[in-house]
Amino acid sequence: MVDAFGNDISAVGIPVTGFLGFAPAGTTLPTPAEGGSATLTLDPAYEKAGLLTEDGGFEWTLEPDGDRQKFFQEGYSIPTGLADPTLVVKLAQYDRLARKIAWGKTPDANGFITIDAGGYIGDLVAFSEEIFKSGVIRRRVADVFLIKAKLDKSERGKVNGLELTFGLRRSPRLNNEHVGEWLIPPASTVAPTLTSALPSGQAAGQTVTITGTGFYGATSVTFGGVESPLFQVNSSTQIKAALPAGAAGSAPIVVTGPAGASTPRAYTRA
Incomplete structure (x- = not known):
């Protein structure tokens, strides 16, 4: 950490x-x-x-x-x-x-x-x-x-x-x-948890910094069910992910790791 x-x-x-x-x-x-x-x-x-x-x-x-x-x-x-x-x-x-x-x-x-x-x-x-x-x-x-x-x-x-x-x-x-x-990195034995995603209101191609726990070994990041085209696990508590193409509005974030998927985190995109 x-x-x-x-x-x-x-x-x-x-x-x-x-x-x-x-x-x-x-x-x-x-x-x-x-x-x-x-x-x-x-x-x-x-x-x-x-x-x-x-x-x-x-x-x-x-x-x-x-x-x-x-x-x-x-x-x-x-x-x-x-x-x-x-x-x-x-x-x-x-x-x-x-x-x-x-x-x-x-x-x-x-x-x-x-x-x-x-x-x-x-x-x-x-x-x-x-x-x-x-x-x-x-x-x-x-x-x-x-x-x-x-x-x-x-x-x-x-x-x-x-x-x-x-x-x-x-x-x-x-x-x-x-x-x-x-x-x-060690694979987490607990599904990831999400505590924040900043900044809000980003558009396709822009980067969101996601904080939480259990990110080592993460295999996917989705916004509103659409896969991020590029994400980077900086530590067990931080991921930077690019927003995929999609319509403005609600796009809940889900991070999936070896132990399963996180609970969706509310996010609103531009």
């Missing part, structure tokens, strides 16, 4: 759980619609890496590389367009998948592999999901390659984590950029 100062405590990300999945290079990426679904089912080619260490969650470093190009005129510059992005994660499980990703080898029947410290060429697709305390879900997907694998020093009674550092490739499947990201 946004307060009078513009602060929204529900937008603070406090991770409580999540997972990391890997698939062979070229595996189909979730579409924007698939990735934006709370009930996403990943392609079976993605294998989940299991438990991560407590301090070993996803660390995405997405920074430009090199100094910006400056011009004679003060205040003008452009980025280099180059980047050296990475993903760092620390696995708690040291199993078949961890060894395959870290060393590029599949154990034989005896559990034996040989390891080349010089590394190997291993392109993958990485998919991460984090669920925040607020119920918000953040997902990311990227084409990656392994840069470094480092096992923790063995200490009695402590988790022996495997830290993996990946580089990110620009991908034509992601508009020639590095990462695809979804931020999915």
